[in-house]
Amino acid sequence: MTKLRKSPRLPVRQLIILSICRFAEPVALTSVFPYLPEMIESFNVPRYQVAKWAGITSAVFSLSQCLTGIAWGRASDRFGRKPVIMFGMMCTMAASLLFGFSQSLAWAIAARSFAGASNGNVGIIRTTVAEMVPQKELQPRAFSVMPLVWTIGSILGPAFGGALSSPAEKHRTLFGNSQFFKKYPFALPNIVACVLFLVGLSTGFLFLKETLETKKHQRDYGRMLGKLLTRHFQKRKSWPGSKWAIDNEQASSLLKHSRVSSISTINERRRKTQLEAPPRYREVFSRQSNINLLTYTLLALHAIAYDQLLPVFMHDTPQLNRSTNPNVQLPLKFAGGFGLDSERIGLIFTLYGVCGMLTQFLIFPPVAGRYGILPCLKACTLCFPIAYAITPFTVLLPQGMTQQVAIFLVMMFKCFAAIFAFPCCTILLTNSAISLRILGTLNGVATSVSAIGRAVGPAIGGWSYTRGVDLGYVIIPWFTLSALSALGAIPVWWLIEMEGFGGADDSSSEDEEGNGTILNTDDEREPEGRSSATREVRNSGAGTNLLGAEEDDDFAIEDDPIESTKMLSRTTTHSSSLEPTSGGLPRRMTSPIGQRAAVGPGGSRKLSNGIGQTRSGFGAGATSYS
Numbered sequence: 343m344t345k346l347r348k349s350p351r352l353p354v355r356q357l358i359i360l361s362i363c364r365f366a367e368p369v370a371l372t373s374v375f376p377y378l379p380e381m382i383e384s385f386n387v388p389r390y391q392v393a394k395w396a397g398i399t400s401a402v403f404s405l406s407q408c409l410t411g412i413a414w415g416r417a418s419d420r421f422g423r424k425p426v427i428m429f430g431m432m433c434t435m436a437a438s439l440l441f442g443f444s445q446s447l448a449w450a451i452a453a454r455s456f457a458g459a460s461n462g463n464v465g466i467i468r469t470t471v472a473e474m475v476p477q478k479e480l481q482p483r484a485f486s487v488m489p490l491v492w493t494i495g496s497i498l499g500p501a502f503g504g505a506l507s508s509p510a511e512k513h514r515t516l517f518g519n520s521q522f523f524k525k526y527p528f529a530l531p532n533i534v535a536c537v538l539f540l541v542g543l544s545t546g547f548l549f550l551k552e553t554l555e556t557k558k559h560q561r562d563y564g565r566m567l568g569k570l571l572t573r574h575f576q577k578r579k580s581w582p583g584s585k586w587a588i589d590n591e592q593a594s595s596l597l598k599h600s601r602v603s604s605i606s607t608i609n610e611r612r613r614k615t616q617l618e619a620p621p622r623y624r625e626v627f628s629r630q631s632n633i634n635l636l637t638y639t640l641l642a643l644h645a646i647a648y649d650q651l652l653p654v655f656m657h658d659t660p661q662l663n664r665s666t667n668p669n670v671q672l673p674l675k676f677a678g679g680f681g682l683d684s685e686r687i688g689l690i691f692t693l694y695g696v697c698g699m700l701t702q703f704l705i706f707p708p709v710a711g712r713y714g715i716l717p718c719l720k721a722c723t724l725c726f727p728i729a730y731a732i733t734p735f736t737v738l739l740p741q742g743m744t745q746q747v748a749i750f751l752v753m754m755f756k757c758f759a760a761i762f763a764f765p766c767c768t769i770l771l772t773n774s775a776i777s778l779r780i781l782g783t784l785n786g787v788a789t790s791v792s793a794i795g796r797a798v799g800p801a802i803g804g805w806s807y808t809r810g811v812d813l814g815y816v817i818i819p820w821f822t823l824s825a826l827s828a829l830g831a832i833p834v835w836w837l838i839e840m841e842g843f844g845g846a847d848d849s850s851s852e853d854e855e856g857n858g859t860i861l862n863t864d865d866e867r868e869p870e871g872r873s874s875a876t877r878e879v880r881n882s883g884a885g886t887n888l889l890g891a892e893e894d895d896d897f898a899i900e901d902d903p904i905e906s907t908k909m910l911s912r913t914t915t916h917s918s919s920l921e922p923t924s925g926g927l928p929r930r931m932t933s934p935i936g937q938r939a940a941v942g943p944g945g946s947r948k949l950s951n952g953i954g955q956t957r958s959g960f961g962a963g964a965t966s967y968s
Contacts, residue, residue: 368495373503414462415786442532465785640830
């Protein structure tokens with residue numbers, strides 16, 4: 343007997359659904375950047391204090407996210423990924439509205455803090471992807487999807503945030519007479535973001551699958567409604583020319599419950615999983631997980647600091663006449679920037695984001711799949727110190743296009759390293775978990791500690807840049823970041839690439855989840871008297887078609903075992919017929935579903951996927967005697 347396995351496939355539909363849920367968040371969070379200084383000025387804050395309060399407004403977001411990240415992760419481990427993701431999206435949507443309608447500085451800071459506290463979906467969505475795709479060979483492509491969505495959202499967010507703020511002044515023909523937008527000039531971009539949140543909430547509620555093991559078998563009324571609304575758009579699959587026609591819903595029920603020996607066994611299994619205690623912290627903080635958390639925090643610290651410091655450097659006033667300036671002592675003592683305006687800086691960063699998006703989706707998956715996750719991360723950590731150290735020296739080139747091309751090339755070098763490093767850290771952290779049941783808590787911890795890095799990094803970068811300008815050494819902030827990145831590269835060499843969760847579950851859940859198909863082939867000759875209909879079903883791969891229906895139907899609902907048992911009984915009323923044999927005894931003709939029963943003549947042999955093996959003559963694949 344030979345077993346042929348289909349290679350595992352990405353759950354493309356579920357990843358698309360999760361991406362739609364994810365898209366609104368980066369748009370809402372980054373759309374505030376263009377109008378934040380203008381908003382703070384509208385609260386009668388002196389101009390020289392705007393930068394300080396803008397920094398405080400951004401810092402409270404990261405601080406709040408740090409304080410609540412673990413709680414969001416533990417909640418997802420207890421209540422399920424889907425409900426927590428939906429609730430988090432609703433909270434972030436409410437925070438966006440509160441921020442858009444702010445009438446005072448305290449109100450805006452409180453709304454931004456609420457947005458940070460609500461932003462726990464980063465770790466939960468990462469956990470959901472890990473549970474959707476446990477196979478290591480698929481992880482590079484799967485874990486590149488959400489960063490790609492974030493990149494697209496972070497490109498579009500500032501664009502429409504700047505275009506839609508203060509519409510009564512910028513778009514007088516449409517909103518010039520609107521008293522509402524004169525009173526709330528920053529409400530429109532946040533209202534548009536809320537529309538995107540509603541699209542994501544609707545899509546997730548109707549079609550997103552639960553991935554937490556202890557909750558995924560429960561009835562999901564949202565997906566039931568989604569299946570009801572889309573049933574007219576789904577193709578019904580059946581065996582051509584056969585009276586044993588079966589639709590997708592019946593096929594899903596057969597496959598989902600074919601391995602279950604009785605209803606009591608299912609219920610007992612559910613009771614056991616529901617009574618499992620929440621994970622303890624000592625289970626979460628294994629040695630490899632701790633090293634991964636440290637690596638991820640240091641990576642967020644210097645990478646985010648670089649991205650926030652770079653626009654300041656590009657906008658800074660150039661230092662003229664360096665050859666005759668007594669304050670300049672090359673090659674180390676010099677100051678100044680590029681003197682670029684906000685429009686040119688925005689164009690450079692837009693190109694930077696587009697190139698990063700293409701690298702994320704087209705280059706990272708095949709390269710990481712070929713060379714491995716850990717070797718790619720080690721190589722990237724060696725690139726960051728080099729990129730940061732050479733950044734200030736681009737200002738010494740001739741002014742104009744030469745400087746801009748040079749800084750863009752350095753940015754792309756750093757972008758290439760960051761695009762590889764962040765997903766690699768995520769994959770290694772996911773595979774370091776000792777169990778899937780602690781994965782939500784672990785990613786919640788990662789969200790919290792990385793928020794510390796995102797808050798501390800820009801603070802260190804801003805302080806060192808100010809100090810460097812005062813001393814006439816613009817290299818100080820960049821060399822500081824280079825030293826921090828070199829420090830962050832040290833723990834990487836103690837990391838071990840763990841096996842993850844793909845190996846243990848593949849064999850047990852292949853037929854049920856559609857990750858792989860086992861086709862049993864046999865060189866035995868068909869016994870005489872076997873009907874041509876049975877041979878035709880065997881050779882035509884009807885069982886494979888049945889499994890294909892399950893694989894293609896990502897919206898199939900996992901029904902109650904009682905309902906499935908009733909469905910099985912109805913399905914098998916025509917499962918077989920009797921055919922006289924040469925000996926005068928009736929020979930049974932087996933149903934194309936599953937396996938010949940062990941009762942009666944002919945013995946037992948698999949026809950397709952071992953679906954519904956029984957010995958009693960009832961249920962899928964059995965034989966009825968009259």
